[in-house]
Amino acid sequence: MNQIDIATIRKNLGNSADIVFKEFHIDFASRIQKVDLLYADCLVDMIAVQDFVLETLMVDFPKLDTDQHPFLDFLTTGEVEEVTSTDSMYHDLFSGYVILVLDDTKIYSIAMAGIKDRAVTEAITETVTRGPKESFTESISTNRALIRRKIKNPNLWLENMRIGKMTQTDVSIMYINGIVTDKIVDEVRSRLSRIQIDGILESGYIEELIQDAAYSPFPTMYNSERPDVIAAELLEGKVAILVDGTPHVLIVPALFISFMHSAEDYYQRADISSLIRILRFVGIFIALLGPSLYIAITTFHQEMLPTQLLIGLAAQREGIPFPAFIEALIMEITFEILREAGVRMPRTMGQAISIVGTLVIGQAAVDAGIVSAAMVIVVSITAISSFVVPAMNMSISIRMIRFLLMGLAASFGLYGIILGIFVLVFHLCSLRTFGVPYMSPFGPFIAQDTKDTLLRLPHWAMRKRLRLINQKNVTRSNNKAPGPNRRT
């Protein structure tokens, strides 16, 4: 390293008031050497700095024999590294490290982070009634700790990289060596290293930048706030991507079926979980096709309705000025507006507006004769069904596609809906995430992998891991069905 000019560093930092510079001298290797300490006072633990760095160097140092040993031997701190580039020096400076410049030639960075972090609380977006209630926080080291606590195995490997030219965000990849397919890890690594962007603020940025199908409405990477979900996926042989500054951790590769699964499925009994999963699939169908089927059947295919129902619906439509499609659009858009508003509103008012407001507005619209009551029912059931999907990103995609199908239904009737579904299915089957087909185990039908898709078979029945994601270490468990020990 050539000469390091503290004055230049001070100028580069623009004389920022929160960067502290301390200069002092020590007697080391038979010379008086200048030592400069730089740290950001908001990011370091001040007591630790005083105890371990300043006290060691200024008070205890002169008593030690300094001729035989290198400098690092004398520092009583844990993580000390020699820093070779100024970029790394700045990164460490803002990560809560103390930079020690020795004699204007050598730079060391000492870990002393003392950042105030949010406590580990309950996950806000993914709640379960049975199961652990902790969630990730914004600090990547806390998140790593939470995962390590779940999988106490030396094979859980971690690789770190810094992405984002301005933000230099820490992004880590975690995977279990021996279960994961190396091709997937290599692919993840190479895609991450190809990212060129100013700043990464959330894992959503990473998701958009490395995902497989940029134009598809369907998400190809799963994200979760819960350590138990991430740990379970790691055990399946998937790769986790942690991003500093957000509690949402990405999981790669994600299959279509993973978005229908919730963590609670695995903690409750197998039979009730299977039934609830089937309910979720029914909910998805209603969420996707509800208004479209109503529009198609009441405008094109009235012969499919039972006569009493037809007369009832016709009675409701007397006096309504809009055609069914416009009615559906009005109600759907109103619902979406109310939902969005309910999310952004301050918590004290949010609950009241979304549910009660929608029903009241719906009722008022029916009384005013603008929409028919059946339409309000259809739209409400559809909206509620769309919440049945546990993963938020999939739920959003389905909301978008529902509007498309409504348009097709209004133009071409049931035929249009079928065409739309065809296109959807073809599209889904053509998607791949990191080399794995998106619709497996249905796409390429692998019977053995369907034990955990529509139904959840008990843990002792799911013996093998998914075949397309793992090619090695396929066996999960080897139990027989439980029961009392039988004699002979």
Next chain:
Amino acid sequence: MLRRLLIAVLFISIAVTLTGCWNRRELNDLAIALAIGIDKAGSQYQVSVQVVDPGEVAANNRTMTRTPVTLYQAKGQTILEAIRKMTTVSPRSIYAAHLRMLIIGEDLAREGIGDALEYMSRYYEHRTDFYIAIAKDTTAASTLKILTHLEAIPANHMYSSLQTSQKEWAPTASITLDQLIMDIVSRGKEPVVTGLRLRGDRDEGGKRENVEAISSPARLQYSGLAVFRQDKLVGWLNEIESRGYSFIHNDVHNTVGIIDCPDGGKISLEVIRSKTTPKARMINGKPEIHLGIRTEVSIGEVMCKIDLTQKSSIYELEHQGEETVKSFVGNTINKVQGSYKVDIFGFGDVVHRTYPAYWKEVQNEWDSVFRTMPVKLDVVVNIRQTGTVNNSFMQEMK
């Protein structure tokens, strides 16, 4: 990739804007026709359509002063012309996919119903699940003008009544369009259609007053079966003969029969199950039909002195039942063979199935062969239950 997306979007927008939604019919553009009546008017057809007023039928918003249905009528040279002409009086186009009843006037039936049924079978909107009835002693239009209790829509009333009656009362037989057309065409069976009568004051029938009294002044009733030769009406069967027809046609689900007790008085038997199997035999080059009728009954009402705990009484009653069945079935066959001379029982089909070569020879003069064909009956009646009591309490009256 982007280019493909643009082309796809372009195609979709062209498709949607050029074709629009051309077959779209909103629910309030439909005049839902639940019953159609066809009559003769001079050399033209008079078509009456009973259309539902949905606002009056639904649970809320009823004004209660208007009737739940409306009648639109039009005259035309053909049925299709009449229905299209009806748009001059009706605010909406007639939507006949939910049709429940087709009533044909007796005059038209005597001339031939084939032409009327042609439109019904050809138009794409019509299904084949509606019942057909012949308006007896009245025009079809007048039967569509009666308001009914229990069912707000008279067409539904006629439909449910026929459906229930056909199951629970042997002299009623229902027929749907596909079955009727098959029977008209086939040489081995001639069609039989139920008759619809109007009882009471027909002028009052169309007003709300009809349903404002406990006992309606005007009522619709199914009575008698119309016998057809191909598509022309030739005669009517009365109640006993209709019952015989149902038995022969294996169409009895549940009905009531009355037999005489050995010591005087009457017992009514409720038929639980009945199965009739016709078999054809060739004797001396001439066909003969053996009808096997197997009926299981339960004792419905006992109006005489008889000890039902004795096996001998049960046997006697069964024997009496068999005689009764033999007698009315025999009477029916004789009446049809003698007076109407058309094979409404489907014996021709039975002969066709068993002796196809013979059938080929005689199929064109089947009616003359049918006229003199002997029919042998083999009736078995089994009494299975006696209800919830054994002997009538009247036995213990002193």
